[in-house]
Amino acid sequence: MAQTRQPTTVDVAIIGGGLVGASLACALGDLIEAEQARANEQARADERESDGEPRAPLRVAIIEPQPLPSVDEVGAYQPSFDARASAIAHGSRRHFEQLKVWPTMREQASPIRHIHVSERGHLGATRLHADELGVEALGYVIPNAWMGRALHARLDRLPIDWHCPARVETLEPAHGGYRLTLDTGEIIQAGLTVLADGGRSGFKERLGIESDHHPYQQTALIANVEMSRAHDGWAFERFTQEGPMALLPLTGRRMELVWTHEQGDIEEALALPDSLFLDRLQRAFGDRAGRFRRVGQRHAYPLSLITARETIRPHLAILGNAAHSLHPVAGQGFNLALRGVMDLAAAIETARANGRTAGDARTLAAFEASRTADTHRIVRFSDGLIRLFGIDHAVLGYTRAAGLVGLNALGPLRRTLARRAMGIER
Ligand SMILES: Cc1cc2nc3c(=O)[nH]c(=O)nc-3n(C[C@H](O)[C@H](O)[C@H](O)COP(=O)(O)OP(=O)(O)OC[C@H]3O[C@@H](n4cnc5c(N)ncnc54)[C@H](O)[C@@H]3O)c2cc1C
Incomplete structure (x- = not known):
């Protein structure tokens, strides 16, 4: 008592x-x-x-x-295939340095050296590269459990x-x-x-x-996947009619998948046998990151x-x-x-x-x-990104593709946007 x-x-x-x-x-x-x-x-x-x-x-x-x-x-940590991870902007790395936790964090951090943004059914992709911006990485992907341990070890x-x-x-x-x-x-x-x-x-x-509260009527499906080839530090964002998806580099050939589904589609996506899920993922994502070889446990997060x-x-x-x-x-x-x-x-x-x-x-x-x-x-x-890419409308679709191509051509503007995304500029 x-x-x-x-x-x-x-x-x-x-x-x-x-x-x-x-x-x-x-x-x-x-x-x-x-x-x-x-x-x-x-x-x-x-x-x-x-x-x-x-x-x-x-x-x-x-x-x-x-x-x-x-x-x-903390020393004995081994990330499991399914460990959840978060993308940390370059600016957050600087904060972790100030908090004196970065030396531990970086042991399990996968650098994002390139970002590829594309839209299914439309030409044009935006590519961002760390070296163009004079930084070691655009961001990092770190297992949440490891971030927690690094913070707690410092607090101790x-x-x-x-x-x-x-x-x-x-x-x-x-x-x-x-x-x-x-x-x-x-x-x-x-x-x-x-x-x-x-x-x-x-x-x-x-x-x-x-x-x-603004429910999006969407659910994020999160899973770790293994690719047929090394990701070389590429992260991908892809906008499809089924919803936006992101693929983030983890250690080895693993990548973290965040795939947004309409509310009604999520149960089926969770229940599909692995082989059918991998086929569906490959069709939606294409071959730009290689072949999807394996998928771990799938989790659903309703979004709002x-x-x-x-x-x-x-x-x-x-x-x-x-x-x-x-x-x-x-x-x-x-x-x-x-x-x-x-x-x-x-x-x-x-x-x-x-x-x-x-x-x-x-x-x-x-x-x-x-x-x-x-x-x-x-x-x-973040809200605008979902609304802009969530609308299924042909004219808007071309505008978006044009926007992506235009973004690629507009060097200085793209650099400013990238610096904002990285948390270097506010
Ligand atoms: C699917 C998904 C993917 C994401 N990916 C990214 C990403 O790539 N990059 C990014 O920047 N963000 C990402 N996020 C957002 C990120 O996960 C959150 O911003 C972050 O986890 C918020 O942490 P928090 O500490 O505020 O909340 P929480 O992680 O929920 O922690 C709250 C804590 O409070 C404790 N608590 C609850 N009740 C009590 C109580 N009564 N007394 C004491 N303690 C209590 C809980 O035990 C818990 O430990 C993602 C979110 C989701 C859902």
Whole structure:
């Protein structure tokens, strides 16, 4: 039976230790360490000559219900054929470098050196190359489980209050912040609470924060496939009448398939025997990546655009999927969330340097002001991509093909778009 204890007071409580919550805790790592070093220095000075209370260093708690693999298991990691992966933009790599997790991340990262965008039934393809843009890779594909482990291994070395496995059961405004009750009986009083729960806990709704839901009536079929030849760092996006599809390079000859289906077609696509599924995939995709030799487990994700109408309140910020859940074909969800993480960490650092708290209204207003334009742009971009390519209309079809060919011819514009897609330019 869980025991109720005295509340623990923290500056920042992060609900959810998924990719976004764990990234935020890592992003606050340098600030925590710097403030601790200053506090230690001041404590030593105070021993010599006492002048007032030293300010306590930033205290951060993170709560995650899923048990984590032990840090030792990080070294023993072997990606299975079916491991889920995400496309990480070049800009996100720079953020991971700042978080000091990139050296571990890159061990399992497959670089995207070229991108090929095409449309079935129409001439013209857009090709983007990393070397044209003067970068090592346009992006990287990294298994989600590996990203999680790299983040958790870094957190393990930071002075952070880890509550895992533990679930936040209640969240109530109290004493200039929020009071969190965990299923372990612990109580946390936080100056700033960050909702990074992927929209899964129901707290957003319980707090009366409304969201706009736009179901696409589509489902993404995700599976890893093995190709007859090496992918050489090519990623493919292809727009077909059945829906957009993306093929991303993984280690070896494996690639990750994201194939959007109309709602009514998904059950059949999931149930097809592997050989028939591979035939259908080959017909839809063509031969540009080689022959599809093997398919792993197929998963279905119903797609919708969900955006929270509020992302801040006094003492509360919402990040990641809880704030915006996008169509995965453009691979932007986590990249966008990571920019939010970096901006929130920067706003907290500025606030602390100016004697303000993490949860005060000016800190959160500064965070929101830094996010609005980027979030709107990415939501419009991913939503527009699906609408533009989802409409089955011959005239539009040619316009799209022309657009793709035109895009290929317009060097500087294409480079700007590519830099945006890579997260180098906003
Ligand atoms: C099919 C698919 C493919 C994608 N591909 C890409 C891609 O290629 N590139 C990209 O940038 N993005 C991609 N995305 C988007 C990306 O996966 C999300 O942006 C990202 O996973 C969001 O992470 P999160 O931490 O916000 O949420 P989650 O991963 O859902 O994590 C939330 C965490 O909160 C915890 N939690 C829930 N309730 C509680 C509670 N009561 N108390 C404490 N903790 C709680 C959960 O256990 C979980 O660990 C894709 C999405 C999908 C669906």
